[in-house]
Amino acid sequence: MGEAIVVTSGKGGVGKTTTTANIGTALALLGNKVCLIDTDIGLRNLDVVMGLENRIIFDLVDVVQNRIKLKQGLIPDKRFDCLQLLPAAQTSDKSELSPKRMKEIVEELKQDFDYIIIDCPAGIEQGFKNAVAGADKAVVVTNPEKSSIRDADRIIGLLEQEDMEPPKLIVNRMKNHMVKTGDMVDVDDIVNLLSIDLLGVVADDEEVIKASNIGEPVALQPNSKASLAYRNIARRILGESVPLLSLEEEQGLLAKMKRFFGIRT
Amino acid sequence: MIASKQKIAIKGTRHGLTLQLDDQCSYKEILGELDEKLSSNNQAEDDQLINVTIQLGNRYLTQEQKDALKKVIREKQHLVVDSIESNLITKEEAKEWKKHAEVKPFVKVVRSGQVINIEGDLLLIGDVNPGGKVMATGNIFIMGSLRGIAHAGVDGDEKAVISASFMKPSQLRISDSISQAPDYETDGVYMECAYLDEKVSKILMERLQDVIKKRPDLSSFERRMLNG
Numbered sequence: 449m450g451e452a453i454v455v456t457s458g459k460g461g462v463g464k465t466t467t468t469a470n471i472g473t474a475l476a477l478l479g480n481k482v483c484l485i486d487t488d489i490g491l492r493n494l495d496v497v498m499g500l501e502n503r504i505i506f507d508l509v510d511v512v513q514n515r516i517k518l519k520q521g522l523i524p525d526k527r528f529d530c531l532q533l534l535p536a537a538q539t540s541d542k543s544e545l546s547p548k549r550m551k552e553i554v555e556e557l558k559q560d561f562d563y564i565i566i567d568c569p570a571g572i573e574q575g576f577k578n579a580v581a582g583a584d585k586a587v588v589v590t591n592p593e594k595s596s597i598r599d600a601d602r603i604i605g606l607l608e609q610e611d612m613e614p615p616k617l618i619v620n621r622m623k624n625h626m627v628k629t630g631d632m633v634d635v636d637d638i639v640n641l642l643s644i645d646l647l648g649v650v651a652d653d654e655e656v657i658k659a660s661n662i663g664e665p666v667a668l669q670p671n672s673k674a675s676l677a678y679r680n681i682a683r684r685i686l687g688e689s690v691p692l693l694s695l696e697e698e699q700g701l702l703a704k705m706k707r708f709f710g711i712r713t
Numbered sequence: 714m715i716a717s718k719q720k721i722a723i724k725g726t727r728h729g730l731t732l733q734l735d736d737q738c739s740y741k742e743i744l745g746e747l748d749e750k751l752s753s754n755n756q757a758e759d760d761q762l763i764n765v766t767i768q769l770g771n772r773y774l775t776q777e778q779k780d781a782l783k784k785v786i787r788e789k790q791h792l793v794v795d796s797i798e799s800n801l802i803t804k805e806e807a808k809e810w811k812k813h814a815e816v817k818p819f820v821k822v823v824r825s826g827q828v829i830n831i832e833g834d835l836l837l838i839g840d841v842n843p844g845g846k847v848m849a850t851g852n853i854f855i856m857g858s859l860r861g862i863a864h865a866g867v868d869g870d871e872k873a874v875i876s877a878s879f880m881k882p883s884q885l886r887i888s889d890s891i892s893q894a895p896d897y898e899t900d901g902v903y904m905e906c907a908y909l910d911e912k913v914s915k916i917l918m919e920r921l922q923d924v925i926k927k928r929p930d931l932s933s934f935e936r937r938m939l940n941g
């Protein structure tokens with residue numbers, strides 16, 4: 449029996465879809481059976497970021513309306529057999545989806561997959577309620593920026609009313625040089641304010657943009673900063689304790705520290 | 714026949730007169746005797762008004778009865794009723810009083826878009842984040858950071874205070890007064906307490922210890938905490 453994780457943020461454009469694609473890819477890379485669901489009906493993106501756009505025949509709404517079987521709606525990933533995508537509908541009416549129906553779909557998928565990662569639309573309206581309905585856990589994505597943090601806080605408040613574990617936080621698009629100059633809120637302050645556990649910090653990395661433009665999630669790259677961050681997040685989801693920040697942010701410093709303590713790297 | 718016991722005892726005090734009314738006889742008897750007593754007691758013509766405090770003992774009077782009593786007294790000489798004291802209150806009044814005297818504890822983070830609104834004093838163990846709001850008819854004590862809005866004395870209690878381990882509110886309100894955070898970025902302050910200064914009618918902030926001196930009533934918080 450698998451586990452369903454919804455990726456939300458409140459504010460739009462902070463990196464939900466990118467996070468969903470990369471956590472999914474990284475989990476698949478580590479050998480898990482993963483299904484991604486795009487619930488952003490009318491503004492689907494996840495298929496583009498995954499490079500699967502051309503393969504879409506059916507979508508989530510077809511499944512909701514029982515026009516097809518759930519299995520028929522799933523698109524296998526180009527790279528991993530264990531990774532599949534249930535794309536959002538682009539044209540259908542989004543009122544087709546309901547929390548109840550969503551729950552049923554997620555329950556069914558949990559029979560076959562280890563992880564169901566649900567990409568949530570921005571906002572706190574019906575789309576959010578649908579996306580959250582079937583989830584056992586939630587990941588809240590925020591940028592190190594006041595308005596985004598405020599919306600994350602609002603979303604956490606709503607998630608706390610749901611029947612699920614306390615959500616975990618991903619700070620995306622961190623620019624360390626801006627923190628140093630005091631132009632950006634630092635991670636400690638964000639975690640302090642939101643008072644939830646930190647799942648990971650992803651640097652602002654142009655590789656992410658390049659990667660989504662060619663439909664190859666950045667997590668597939670062997671050693672870009674963002675890729676390492678996403679893989680670490682995946683390992684933390686699997687229950688490993690991977691030290692925070694050090695690898696993703698301060699590689700230089702860590703290397704020096706190790707030398708200092710006489711550990712060979 | 715036994716001469717009936719006096720139903721009204723009149724005492725002079727520094728502040729005026731105190732009328733102690735017998736609480737065993739009927740209300741009618743009281744009114745009767747009051748009328749009689751005050752008329753017979755024709756004092757010298759002195760233009761000064763005399764304050765009267767009425768002590769009802771263990772008697773409960775409705776508002777109409779109280780008004781009638783006041784009227785009888787006002788009609789006589791230079792007496793004005795200052796206050797009516799009774800050992801009794803109705804169940805409703807007691808409940809109301811209890812509600813406002815209670816300390817309500819919450820353990821949570823009040824997040825953006827969330828509101829806690831209670832009667833009595835609020836004890837919050839957790840933060841109030843920007844966009845979050847806490848309201849109480851009494852005092853507000855926050856063991857955590859106040860970064861949102863706090864409104865104490867919602868029903869008009871100007872003596873109410875707001876205190877937090879860390880204060881960086883976007884807005885403070887006490888009764889009808891409002892104070893806003895400045896537009897520029899400021900550092901917060903630790904262990905401060907906001908109160909409404911009567912002289913300047915402004916919300917001021919001081920160390921909690923200093924505000925306790927200004928609000929001796931706050932010490933009753935301790936007792937209420939224990940009772941609650």
Ligand SMILES: Nc1ncnc2c1ncn2[C@@H]1O[C@H](COP(=O)(O)OP(=O)(O)OP(=O)(O)O)[C@@H](O)[C@H]1O
Pocket residue numbers: 457459460461462463464465466467488493568569570620621622650651652653654656657660674
């Ligand atoms: N770590 C990162 N570094 C650089 N660019 C990033 C990073 N994460 C996301 N982006 C870019 O930010 C943009 C928005 O990301 P994304 O589409 O994932 O956000 P979203 O939260 O899903 O948006 P929406 O609310 O519209 O669904 C994209 O162009 C993406 O490539």
Ligand SMILES: [Mg+2]
Pocket residue numbers: 464465466488493567568
């Ligand atoms: Mg998206």
